[in-house]
Structure formats: structure tokens, C-alpha cells
Amino acid sequence: MIEIKELQVKYDDFVAINDVNFTIKEGEFFTLLGPSGCGKTTTLRSIAGFIRPSMGSINVDGKNIVNTPIEKRGLGMIFQSYALFPTMSVYDNIAYGLKIEKKSKDQIKQRVSELAELVELNEEQLEKNVSDLSGGQQQRVAIARALAKEPNIVLFDEPLSNLDAKLRKQLRLELKRIQRETGMTAIYVTHDQDEALEISDHIAVFNNGKIEQIGTPREIYDQSASEFVCKFIGEANYLGTELVQYINENGNIAFNPKGKHYIREEKIKLFVRDDRHVVPVQAKIISEVFYGTFSSYLCEAHGTTLRVMVKEDGTSTIRDKEDVTLYIEPKDILEYEGE
Amino acid sequence: MKSRIEKLKDTNLLAKLPFYLFILFIAWFIFALLIWPNVNVLIDIFWVDGQISLSAFNRLASSNRAIRAILNSFLLAFTLTITVNIVGTFIVLVTEYFEVKGAKFLRIGFMSTLVFSGMVLNNGYLYVYGQNGVMTNLFLNVFPDMNTGWFTGYPAVLFVMTFACTTNHMLFFRNGVKGLDNNTIEAAKNLGSSQWQVLKDVVFPTLFPIILTLVIMSFQLGLGAMAAPIMVGGRFETISPLILSFTQRPSSRDLAALLSIILGIAQIILLIVMTRNEKKGNYMSISKTKTRVTKQKIENKTANIIVHVLSYMLFFVYTIPLILVVLFSFMNLQGISTTTLSLEYFTLENYASILSNNNNYGPLLTSAIYSGGAAVLAVVFMIMIARIVMKYKNNKLAEWTEYLFYIPWLLPGLMLALGLIISYGAPSPLLFNNSVIGSVWILPLVYLIMMLPSTLRYIKGAYYSFDNNLEDASRILGSSPLRTFVRIIIPALLPTALALVALNFNNFLADYDLSAFLYHPAYPTIGITIRQNADAANNVNAAAVNLVYSVIIMAVSSIMFYVVYGRGSKMGEKKSGIKKSKRRIKAPVIVTGLGDTGVDDPATGENA
Numbered sequence: 001m002i003e004i005k006e007l008q009v010k011y012d013d014f015v016a017i018n019d020v021n022f023t024i025k026e027g028e029f030f031t032l033l034g035p036s037g038c039g040k041t042t043t044l045r046s047i048a049g050f051i052r053p054s055m056g057s058i059n060v061d062g063k064n065i066v067n068t069p070i071e072k073r074g075l076g077m078i079f080q081s082y083a084l085f086p087t088m089s090v091y092d093n094i095a096y097g098l099k100i101e102k103k104s105k106d107q108i109k110q111r112v113s114e115l116a117e118l119v120e121l122n123e124e125q126l127e128k129n130v131s132d133l134s135g136g137q138q139q140r141v142a143i144a145r146a147l148a149k150e151p152n153i154v155l156f157d158e159p160l161s162n163l164d165a166k167l168r169k170q171l172r173l174e175l176k177r178i179q180r181e182t183g184m185t186a187i188y189v190t191h192d193q194d195e196a197l198e199i200s201d202h203i204a205v206f207n208n209g210k211i212e213q214i215g216t217p218r219e220i221y222d223q224s225a226s227e228f229v230c231k232f233i234g235e236a237n238y239l240g241t242e243l244v245q246y247i248n249e250n251g252n253i254a255f256n257p258k259g260k261h262y263i264r265e266e267k268i269k270l271f272v273r274d275d276r277h278v279v280p281v282q283a284k285i286i287s288e289v290f291y292g293t294f295s296s297y298l299c300e301a302h303g304t305t306l307r308v309m310v311k312e313d314g315t316s317t318i319r320d321k322e323d324v325t326l327y328i329e330p331k332d333i334l335e336y337e338g339e
Numbered sequence: 340m341k342s343r344i345e346k347l348k349d350t351n352l353l354a355k356l357p358f359y360l361f362i363l364f365i366a367w368f369i370f371a372l373l374i375w376p377n378v379n380v381l382i383d384i385f386w387v388d389g390q391i392s393l394s395a396f397n398r399l400a401s402s403n404r405a406i407r408a409i410l411n412s413f414l415l416a417f418t419l420t421i422t423v424n425i426v427g428t429f430i431v432l433v434t435e436y437f438e439v440k441g442a443k444f445l446r447i448g449f450m451s452t453l454v455f456s457g458m459v460l461n462n463g464y465l466y467v468y469g470q471n472g473v474m475t476n477l478f479l480n481v482f483p484d485m486n487t488g489w490f491t492g493y494p495a496v497l498f499v500m501t502f503a504c505t506t507n508h509m510l511f512f513r514n515g516v517k518g519l520d521n522n523t524i525e526a527a528k529n530l531g532s533s534q535w536q537v538l539k540d541v542v543f544p545t546l547f548p549i550i551l552t553l554v555i556m557s558f559q560l561g562l563g564a565m566a567a568p569i570m571v572g573g574r575f576e577t578i579s580p581l582i583l584s585f586t587q588r589p590s591s592r593d594l595a596a597l598l599s600i601i602l603g604i605a606q607i608i609l610l611i612v613m614t615r616n617e618k619k620g621n622y623m624s625i626s627k628t629k630t631r632v633t634k635q636k637i638e639n640k641t642a643n644i645i646v647h648v649l650s651y652m653l654f655f656v657y658t659i660p661l662i663l664v665v666l667f668s669f670m671n672l673q674g675i676s677t678t679t680l681s682l683e684y685f686t687l688e689n690y691a692s693i694l695s696n697n698n699n700y701g702p703l704l705t706s707a708i709y710s711g712g713a714a715v716l717a718v719v720f721m722i723m724i725a726r727i728v729m730k731y732k733n734n735k736l737a738e739w740t741e742y743l744f745y746i747p748w749l750l751p752g753l754m755l756a757l758g759l760i761i762s763y764g765a766p767s768p769l770l771f772n773n774s775v776i777g778s779v780w781i782l783p784l785v786y787l788i789m790m791l792p793s794t795l796r797y798i799k800g801a802y803y804s805f806d807n808n809l810e811d812a813s814r815i816l817g818s819s820p821l822r823t824f825v826r827i828i829i830p831a832l833l834p835t836a837l838a839l840v841a842l843n844f845n846n847f848l849a850d851y852d853l854s855a856f857l858y859h860p861a862y863p864t865i866g867i868t869i870r871q872n873a874d875a876a877n878n879v880n881a882a883a884v885n886l887v888y889s890v891i892i893m894a895v896s897s898i899m900f901y902v903v904y905g906r907g908s909k910m911g912e913k914k915s916g917i918k919k920s921k922r923r924i925k926a927p928v929i930v931t932g933l934g935d936t937g938v939d940d941p942a943t944g945e946n947a
Binding site for chain 2: 048049050070071072073075076077079080081082083084085086087096097100101145148149
């Protein structure tokens, strides 16, 4: 178990992270998510030992490792740039940590083979120089190298951000598979919300050096604890005062008119087939964008511009400038304190 | 009970002892070899008989010879700035910008000063145009009454240095022209500009910062000129040779010191101007889809012919001395003395006698050991310093340590040489009761000091290009800091380090300026020997020796350039660990960056 308590990193007067607290259970996939400069990488690098915290503790299985040298922490890490040693072959890169541990040649060979199989690298690729591999293959080498010493905890510093979108999606699933197969605890840094939602057991959303919310992907998405989390995760429509007032008058929940209100774009319906507590809202379609599997409509309703996402089954007859009825269920509206 | 050593280990003191000792060594090095000698130059001028004195100024002002030398230096600097920039700009434009037939061939000739440089170049020009020179003898056939000693004085110095100093243009201005965005040229043409207007309104303004820097560099080279005035200057004396002359007379040492201070101040001012110029940024293309310059055909037929004629005339000026030096090195003494090229006189005897005779190959060996040893040490030393500077980047002490290692950039090498002579002429506690006078170590030591700034700058650049995650990755995989340094960092720095060893070695192999001050009589360097042999009073044998020396030095330089910039440089690139986007930094430029004055100019041998 990893316990981060009151972690703070300060550079002169600049506070990079402050009062960071979270707990990660063994075998969990835990993601630190946030925009650039929010402190997620600083937190990860503090756990790795590359940054010395100004305050707080990092407990691994009950032992505070803040003063433990980097090489003695026994963690694995996968870097954004992969950080493969360019002077070594793929085999030597994977074997590097094992050689430091003074394992026998046979042991090293066997472990490298196991890892190569795990990350799907073949014998021929093992003999190559790392610069001769593609980005995806290099990432596999980086994973194998990090896992070589069988660390219980592996740190991932935006490991997929250098890959193209398709490969990124593919490797996400592989990472999750490897994590499950090995049973390791993964701490994963990313700014990609889709990635975080897809692979995490728990997510900590960072903003301005602090954690805004910790929760499961569903909790983070459906019950965003702050306006920042709501806007950062997924797409949300801001509801103007006039529209909120209309919903208050016609719905079953009364919202604070001074608050800020959002609704996810897929929560607004253009069609309803059951008798839920929905509020019908008259709107006009401003524009339509067709994405293949779904369409996105920009609508104008009670002074608010709303984006509505509709699954596309090929039967939609809605067109530009058409008057439509949108259905909003008040319980889907997220309310935050106003300024 | 724990032993004392174990207790020390526990407190981490013993483990850090080598580090603290190294810090102590750095402190001694900086104070004893970089600061104290220069302070002593000032003391020598302003502190006479226990009190502040300005007598050196008065003596200098009343010395006609000194005043004339200062004026000569400034005259040379001003005129050289004009001639070098005209010739330099022309040769770059005809090889890279305009469509000139045989441009590749011309480029080889114009770049010959990369290897045909320093004392070798001066000796070559003297051999060709001097009193008994090949060309002089040819001219005599046409003008029997001409003065055979025509190639001397200010015009000769200006001529030699003009063609020697264009190396900087072939490196920096050429890169600038190649980096132009062809779209901007096409846009100007599309808007109705003539070829001249494109040059005036687009090309030159874009390259203005480079041009300004080259102007300043030419001025610096002219001001500090040493080898050319000594070799072909005759009565035209400049500051640097005068410093050497005054240093050799103890009663005039304060004047030498004052002259070196004048040179130093001028150098600092020029460096400040140059740095400001660099900070203004560059005006290179902001286009994200830059296109390469396509060569421009000169539309005006007459202009095209004139440009072609001038280009080939310049090509011959550049290459004739070099070709003749190479050819005559294979002629026997009769061929050399009569300046006759003939298969009948062909011999390998000159080479055989040099390579088999200790007296002849001795200076070559001395120079190779001095410059090679200093080059290796400078790189090793600066790898360690750069490591500390990078590791403690936010530490003021580390920052100042770096600045102090740049001192040899700010002040002329001659001032350091003089400072060492003044400071350590007698045994000094700062040198552990040793003296530099009569020591064989002083010259390689000064070479090493002069190599430090550029070496540090480039090693630091390599550190910046190095992906820091590699170090982190190694540490987290369980590697100690030392193992990480040896296994991961050093191999990544190796291509840059080897390139720097090669370049430093090259830059100081045929050094004359510093050797003239500090060489050990029993171990003269190649620069000194060429200078002594070049004396007109010397015999044909000496001329033959110089020719062979020149060819050997050129061959060594060529090999070094091949290793650093040619195919050899590609060996380490792939495995260097340098981030892909920064790979262009792999091999340093020869005169280290536009702001660098710490290394001898490869073409002139002058220390900028």
C-alpha cells in the first residue's frame, strides 16, 4: 500500500504541489490526471525520488521512503521519452537492472525472454539497437525494462503521449493487461482524460498543485466534485441563468440561481422513450456535425448554446435550423458554487 | 564498536571526500591559473616601488614604437574588416547563392583555409610571394627590375590575413545563406524585386546579425594579429609581436603588460558588442515550411561573366600557395632553391629525412604531445566541471565557477602567458614552490587553459542535449550515481568529447602565438620551428623542412576534420543519446560559436 501524506514541493517561493494526500491499494491502477503544470509529474517524481519533498511523507508498506536513495526504492518507472539507453541493444536495455542486481547470465537471459514474451518482442528485435525500433516497439522495451526487476510498484510518466492516436489506444489496453497479469501497483500520470477514464481503477485530478478530487472514473465523470473537474473531464455544457430558471420552474429539483450549472452533452436527449422526470426544452438547431457513429448538434435554448450528442443509427431526420425539443433530466445537472 | 572509518562512512564524509578534494582543486586552479596571473599583470603596471604608479602609461605614450604598433593594429583591424567581409561575402554568394559554374570545385578551394592555416599558411604565402618565392621569380621574368622584397609590410599582412580570415565566412555566413527560406526570395521576386534588390532587401537584412558578428570577429583578428605581422610584416609592427618583444626585456615588461591590457579591454568591448548582437536574436525564417535556397542565375550577362572571372581568380589566389607547398615538398633541394617544378627533381627524400631524423620530427612530436595532451585533459576536466555546473544549476557558486572558467575568452592568450611569466617567474607557494620559467609544462598548461572555455561550452551543450530521463532511468533501475555517470552519461557525451579533443588538438597543433612566449628551448614547437626556418637567411634545407611540415600538418588537420565533420562523425551520432531534435549539436563548429574567441582562428593562427 502507498500512502502519500501532506506532500509539499516548494522551489523558493513557488509551491509546485501542496497538501497532496492519497492512498493506493496493492494491485491498483491509480492515475494522476491534470493539465500541464498542475503538479502531477512533480508528485510522481517525488515518489520516484528525483524530487525531494519540502514536507510530507511517502509511505510504502508503512515505511516512509522520503530519505531512501532512488536506487534503493525498488520502483519501476516508464518515462515519457522512454529513456532507453541509446548505446545499448534492446536486450541490454532490458537486462540493465538485472545486471546491477548481479544476477547470473542464465537468470538474466531467462527473465529477458519472459519479458519479451510479455510485451511481445521477438528474438530478432532483442538484438537490435533501440534506435532501430518504432515508437511503439520502443515503448514495449521501456515497459519490459521497468518490469525486469519485478517491482511491486511501477510509475508511468505520460508513457503514451509520444505515440499516434491509434497506437496509443492499442497500448493502453496492453498496459492494463500487463498490469493485471503481473499484479503490480501502477501509478500513472497523464493529461489525457480518455486515457485516464479507460485504464484507471482510481483517478486523482490535479489542479494548481492540489488534488481536486479522487474517485473511480465513473465518480469523477458523473459526480465531478468541482467546476474544474467537470470542465476538465469530458465535455460539459454551461447552462445560462435563463435556462436554469426555466428548469427550476418545470423540473423536480430546485437549483441555486446564483450557482454555476453544467450538463454533459450526452445527457441531453433529443428523443425520450420512457417517462422519466425530464424537462422538455424548446430549442433551435444551429449546426450539425456528423462524426460517423454519432452526431453533434449545436442548439440554442433560452439564451444558452448547448451541444448535444446523439448516437447515429442512420435514421435521424433532424436538420439545420429546425426547431426541436430537448429533454433534460434535472438530476443530471451538476451544480457548483458561483463566484 | 564501530571503527573510525565506519563512523566516517556512516556520516557520508568519506564517500564524499574525493568530491571535496576535487572542489578544492578547482578552487586552486581558478585562483592560481586564471585569476592571479591576470591580477599580477595589473599589479605589474600600476604598482611600482610599493605605490600606485601610472609611469607605464607615460612610458608607453613616449614610446614611438609602441604608439606606432597600436596605430598599426587598429589600421589593420579596420581595413581587414572591410577586405575580409567583401571577399568572404563574395565567395559564399558565388558558391551557395548564385549559379556559378564549378561551384563545388570553387568551394573546395575557398574552404582550403580550414587546413591551410596559421603558421603553415603564412609560411606558404611567404614561400610563394616572398623574396625567393615561386611567384616572385615568375614575376621577375616579366618585370626584371621589380623589387624582390615586394611582399612585405602592411599590404602583405593585409593580403595574407584577408584570405586567411574568410574561414569564418565559409562556416557561419555560408550556413546562414543555406538557411535562408527560398520562399522569401521568391516572394520578393514575385513583388518585382531585381536580383540586387533581393540581396539588399531580403538576403543581407536576414543575415545581418551574422554579418555584424563577422565584422567584429575580423576586427578582433586584425587587432590581435601576431603570426602574419611577424612572418610578412617586416617593419609593420603590431601590438602582439611588440608584447612578445617587450616581454623578453625585463625593463619593458610593464609596457608589455599595459599593451596586453589594451588588447584585453578591446577584446572585452568587442565581446560585449557581439553578445548584445547575439541577444537581439536572429531574423532567420519564421516559416514552418521552409524551403531550401535554389541557386539564382545571374541574369545580366556581363555581370555573370565578371562574377565567374573574379570567382576563378580568387580560387587561384586561395589554392596556388597550397598547391605549390604540396608540390614543392616533393622536389629535391635543387628544385626548391630554383623554384622549378619538374619530375626530374621529384623526391621523397624530404619526407624520409624528417620522419627519420629526431631533430626534424622532434618539433612535430612536441606539438602533437602538447596539443594532444592538453586537448584530452581539457575535455576530461570540463566533463567533470560541466557535470557539477549542471547538477548544481541553481547554485550561485556553481554559476560563478562556470563564469570564471570563461576568463580565457575575455582576455587575450598573450595576457595570460605574460601573467604566468610575471606571477611564476620565481618559485611560488601557489605553484607548490615551482616556477614556470624553464618548465616544459607551462606551454601545454596554457594550451589547456585556453581550450577550457570553448570545451566547457560545448560539453555543457551536450549535457543539455542529453535526455535527463536516461540518468533517471538508470538510477531507478538501481544504478549508483557513479555507475550512471560512467555507463550512461559518458557514452552519451563521447561523440562531442571526441570531436572536441580533435578540434582542440587541431587548433593548437601549429600554434605560434603562445609558443613564442612560453616554449622550452630544448623542445621547440612546430610553429616556432616553421618561423625560424622561414627566415630568409636560412638555407634551402630549412625551406624543404617547412614544406614537409606544412603538408604533414595539413594532412593531420584534414583527417581531424574528416573524423569530426565527415563520415567519421556519423559513427557516434546514432548511439549518442542526444535527443532527436537536438542532434544537430553533435559536433562543435570550429571557431566555437559566434561569441567565442578562446580558440585560435583555424585559418590565421591568430588568437581572436
